[in-house]
Amino acid sequence: MSVTVIRYDASMSRWEPDARGRIALAAMELYSERGFDQTTVAEIAERAGLTERTFFRHFADKREVLFAGQEPFRDLFIPAVVAAPADATPLQAVAAGLYAVADDFEPRLPWSRQRQGVIAANPGLQERELIKLAGLGDAIAAALRGRGVTEPVASLTAQSGLAVFHVAFALWVAPDNTRPLRELIGDSLAALKSVTAGD
Amino acid sequence: MSVTVIRYDASMSRWEPDARGRIALAAMELYSERGFDQTTVAEIAERAGLTERTFFRHFADKREVLFAGQEPFRDLFIPAVVAAPADATPLQAVAAGLYAVADDFEPRLPWSRQRQGVIAANPGLQERELIKLAGLGDAIAAALRGRGVTEPVASLTAQSGLAVFHVAFALWVAPDNTRPLRELIGDSLAALKSVTAGD
DNA sequence: CTCCTCAATGTCAGTGACTGACATCGACGA
DNA sequence: TCGTCGATGTCAGTCACTGACATTGAGGAG
Numbered sequence: 001m002s003v004t005v006i007r008y009d010a011s012m013s014r015w016e017p018d019a020r021g022r023i024a025l026a027a028m029e030l031y032s033e034r035g036f037d038q039t040t041v042a043e044i045a046e047r048a049g050l051t052e053r054t055f056f057r058h059f060a061d062k063r064e065v066l067f068a069g070q071e072p073f074r075d076l077f078i079p080a081v082v083a084a085p086a087d088a089t090p091l092q093a094v095a096a097g098l099y100a101v102a103d104d105f106e107p108r109l110p111w112s113r114q115r116q117g118v119i120a121a122n123p124g125l126q127e128r129e130l131i132k133l134a135g136l137g138d139a140i141a142a143a144l145r146g147r148g149v150t151e152p153v154a155s156l157t158a159q160s161g162l163a164v165f166h167v168a169f170a171l172w173v174a175p176d177n178t179r180p181l182r183e184l185i186g187d188s189l190a191a192l193k194s195v196t197a198g199d
Numbered sequence: 200m201s202v203t204v205i206r207y208d209a210s211m212s213r214w215e216p217d218a219r220g221r222i223a224l225a226a227m228e229l230y231s232e233r234g235f236d237q238t239t240v241a242e243i244a245e246r247a248g249l250t251e252r253t254f255f256r257h258f259a260d261k262r263e264v265l266f267a268g269q270e271p272f273r274d275l276f277i278p279a280v281v282a283a284p285a286d287a288t289p290l291q292a293v294a295a296g297l298y299a300v301a302d303d304f305e306p307r308l309p310w311s312r313q314r315q316g317v318i319a320a321n322p323g324l325q326e327r328e329l330i331k332l333a334g335l336g337d338a339i340a341a342a343l344r345g346r347g348v349t350e351p352v353a354s355l356t357a358q359s360g361l362a363v364f365h366v367a368f369a370l371w372v373a374p375d376n377t378r379p380l381r382e383l384i385g386d387s388l389a390a391l392k393s394v395t396a397g398d
Numbered sequence: 399c400t401c402c403t404c405a406a407t408g409t410c411a412g413t414g415a416c417t418g419a420c421a422t423c424g425a426c427g428a
Numbered sequence: 429t430c431g432t433c434g435a436t437g438t439c440a441g442t443c444a445c446t447g448a449c450a451t452t453g454a455g456g457a458g
Contacts, residue, residue, distance in 0.1 A: 053437070153394060239444085252410095255446080
């Protein structure tokens with residue numbers, strides 16, 4: 001009685017599969033091990049088993065490796081804002097997005113910590129992070145406008161929501177934190193409400 | 200009857216004076232004329248009458264030329280926050296900073312428009328702008344903490360204030376705008392207050 | 399007046415990110 | 429069987445940016 005095992009056979013294809021994934025993995029490893037600046041694209045490519053040129057076919061630049069795969073993030077956030085109850089306030093709609101994202105992040109705390117460590121050590125990476133967040137902010141504002149919210153309230157709400165996330169996220173990835181992101185976002189949201197409370 | 204005119208004489212010094220200023224001017228011209236990416240540092244240096252190496256002695260990188268001279272900005276904002284009345288709310292203190300900055304910007308509308316046009320056309324420049332603003336946000340948060348405001352309210356207030364500025368500034372530099380920045384900031388501030396109003 | 403020091407610049411030779419043009423090759427369909 | 433095509437390799441080039449060292453005129457010490 002013979003058993004036929006179907007398994008992946010690299011020889012099926014001309015190259016190892018998932019070049020993009022291998023690049024991302026190799027890059028994260030090297031950035032973590034020796035730092036972003038001390039890592040050359042050639043080294044990443046070598047560890048991933050391909051050439052420098054191919055690296056740039058998969059990622060626009062050396063920094064982008066750490067930020068690709070954020071589309072899921074947006075694709076989780078925006079629908080939640082859109083799907084919020086019709087009678088929700090703009091901030092409540094944004095909060096719905098925030099909570100949706102929080103639950104998605106929760107299982108990835110270790111990975112988020114490692115990534116954040118790399119980014120925190122490099123200003124260039126922080127720049128990229130900020131512009132990605134700004135892009136998300138624009139998308140949130142657009143979603144709010146789709147809900148009938150007018151400018152400038154849409155933009156201000158989106159930015160405020162991002163600030164809430166930023167504060168909560170920083171606490172969440174802190175080395176000694178044990179509280180879930182959802183909870184921290186709740187706290188941060190409450191703090192935001194106190195900002196304009198007395199004015 | 201002879202007239203003695205005292206004027207600047209370039210031969211007094213080994214080099215033309217104000218190398219930094221000449222670089223900044225040349226860079227702004229070239230970035231405006233043909234775009235940031237289409238301008239090389241060598242070209243800027245040539246127009247400024249010096250070498251590429253000297254460019255990098257005055258500015259950390261090609262982008263920084265557009266962002267140097269923002270220290271005055273911070274040095275206007277922070278003291279105003281610090282000097283706000285002791286019984287002012289955190290947001291009122293930030294508003295004081297915003298208004299201080301507004302009056303300083305007002306006379307420079309044409310220059311701000313040109314600069315913003317250059318930045319708007321280039322993602323890399325937007326990245327740099329965002330991180331500069333983030334740095335200002337950190338400084339504002341620190342100033343608030345100095346006023347006894349605790350985290351996370353300090354950070355959230357600072358970020359909200361920056362959002363207010365961002366919205367107002369965008370309207371101010373818009374081609375058809377005629378309203379003063381101070382007024383637009385006032386409007387934007389009022390809109391911010393409505394964000395958390397109903398929640 | 400002469401010499402010394404110093405700051406600002408120039409010169410030069412790199413390194414490394416990124417790009418365009420063209421070659422290669424195995425999978426797959428006509 | 430062959431031609432197309434997508435993913436990759438190869439190669440040469442541009443440009444931002446850096447480190448090491450040389451140069452020179454101004455201004456001070458003597």
